[in-house]
Amino acid sequence: MELLKxxxxxxxxIISDSIIxxxxxxxxxxxxxxMEKIALEFCTRFADKSFTKILTIEASGIAPAVIxxxxxxxxxxxxxxxxxxxxxxxxxxxxxxxxxxxxxxIYVSEGFIVKGDRILIxxxxxxxxxxxxxxxxxxxxxxxxxxxxxxxxxxxxxNGGSILRGLGYRVESLAIIDKILQNEIxxxx
Amino acid sequence: MELLKxxxxxxxxIISDSIIxxxxxxxxxxxxxxMEKIALEFCTRFADKSFTKILTIEASGIAPAVIxxxxxxxxxxxxxxxxxxxxxxxxxxxxxxxxxxxxxxIYVSEGFIVKGDRILIxxxxxxxxxxxxxxxxxxxxxxxxxxxxxxxxxxxxxNGGSILRGLGYRVESLAIIDKILQNEIxxxx
Numbered sequence: 001m002e003l004l005k006x007x008x009x010x011x012x013x014i015i016s017d018s019i020i021x022x023x024x025x026x027x028x029x030x031x032x033x034x035m036e037k038i039a040l041e042f043c044t045r046f047a048d049k050s051f052t053k054i055l056t057i058e059a060s061g062i063a064p065a066v067i068x069x070x071x072x073x074x075x076x077x078x079x080x081x082x083x084x085x086x087x088x089x090x091x092x093x094x095x096x097x098x099x100x101x102x103x104x105x106i107y108v109s110e111g112f113i114v115k116g117d118r119i120l121i122x123x124x125x126x127x128x129x130x131x132x133x134x135x136x137x138x139x140x141x142x143x144x145x146x147x148x149x150x151x152x153x154x155x156x157x158x159n160g161g162s163i164l165r166g167l168g169y170r171v172e173s174l175a176i177i178d179k180i181l182q183n184e185i186x187x188x189x
Numbered sequence: 190m191e192l193l194k195x196x197x198x199x200x201x202x203i204i205s206d207s208i209i210x211x212x213x214x215x216x217x218x219x220x221x222x223x224m225e226k227i228a229l230e231f232c233t234r235f236a237d238k239s240f241t242k243i244l245t246i247e248a249s250g251i252a253p254a255v256i257x258x259x260x261x262x263x264x265x266x267x268x269x270x271x272x273x274x275x276x277x278x279x280x281x282x283x284x285x286x287x288x289x290x291x292x293x294x295i296y297v298s299e300g301f302i303v304k305g306d307r308i309l310i311x312x313x314x315x316x317x318x319x320x321x322x323x324x325x326x327x328x329x330x331x332x333x334x335x336x337x338x339x340x341x342x343x344x345x346x347x348n349g350g351s352i353l354r355g356l357g358y359r360v361e362s363l364a365i366i367d368k369i370l371q372n373e374i375x376x377x378x
Contacts, residue, residue: 011267021275029301034261058248059267063255070221070256077218078248086210099274112218
């Protein structure tokens with residue numbers, strides 16, 4: 001998606017050779033018009049699919065997931081990183097955050113994803129794929145089928161994308177970064 | 190907003206005389222089409238205003254804020270409940286959660302809300318108003334002006350709404366709950 005790559009080139013702040021900061025338009029300050037274009041791109045790429053629900057994870061997944069849900073006309077469920085006291089029956093999975101170097105659980109209330117659901121997973125980043133695999137685990141625990149994974153930015157130099165594709169999942173990433181240099185982000189063609 | 194009150198009457202789970210659970214359509218599983226109607230209602234109620242940015246707080250504020258931002262054509266900033274390691278310059282405020290009975294800080298990166306901004310604050314719930322006052326504090330610290338506060342559900346039996354209105358803020362709540370009974374939610378007319 002050229003527009004997204006341009007925004008990344010113009011606005012992403014390079015923190016290291018593996019980390020970029022995109023909080024000026026994606027995961028802190030959000031440009032809803034860009035989110036709408038991202039949502040429409042997911043609609044186009046998955047036009048052959050008929051999803052029943054979108055599954056994402058708080059907090060940065062919510063904005064693209066909700067606008068994609070609006071365009072596709074389907075509900076969105078976001079997994080929580082802490083279990084609310086009012087959540088009694090739930091599905092859970094263990095996720096490792098490489099950025100924060102710690103493990104945490106994600107939770108989805110029982111009944112919000114069910115057997116027969118055809119799931120589109122949406123997230124802002126795909127790096128090692130731990131969060132995405134946690135979402136897949138939650139969906140599959142209850143017999144739902146993950147029919148697509150839509151990612152805004154894939155770090156192609158980390159192994160999440162190849163693991164997921166190797167497992168047979170359909171992953172559509174709108175921008176795949178091959179290398180982060182000091183002053184430039186190199187994208188996969 | 191009648192449609193919202195109906196959804197609350199039909200789907201909200203009454204936990205106690207002060208707590209309802211609305212995670213089947215608002216803050217865990219999300220109905221994006223309802224969110225769109227909520228966003229359009231905010232557009233109508235604030236039609237006399239010209240905002241430059243929407244300010245909300247993660248995670249449940251993001252969905253209504255982003256769709257409202259899309260309809261109004263303005264950016265959305267969501268305050269974070271934990272400071273990312275890459276956030277170096279920031280505005281912060283202390284918030285008390287009555288549900289969890291604890292204090293926490295919220296953070297917005299410096300430069301994302303600036304002097305001259307005309308802010309619309311959006312949130313899913315208004316109870317004691319602590320989170321909303323934290324957002325107001327962040328906006329006013331940098332010289333931005335809070336010109337409107339859009340709330341989906343106001344707990345009218347708690348004092349957040351009357352404090353904010355008493356301070357002169359324009360608060361538009363789409364459903365104001367006067368009383369939570371065992372099997373019924375009573376709304377303010």
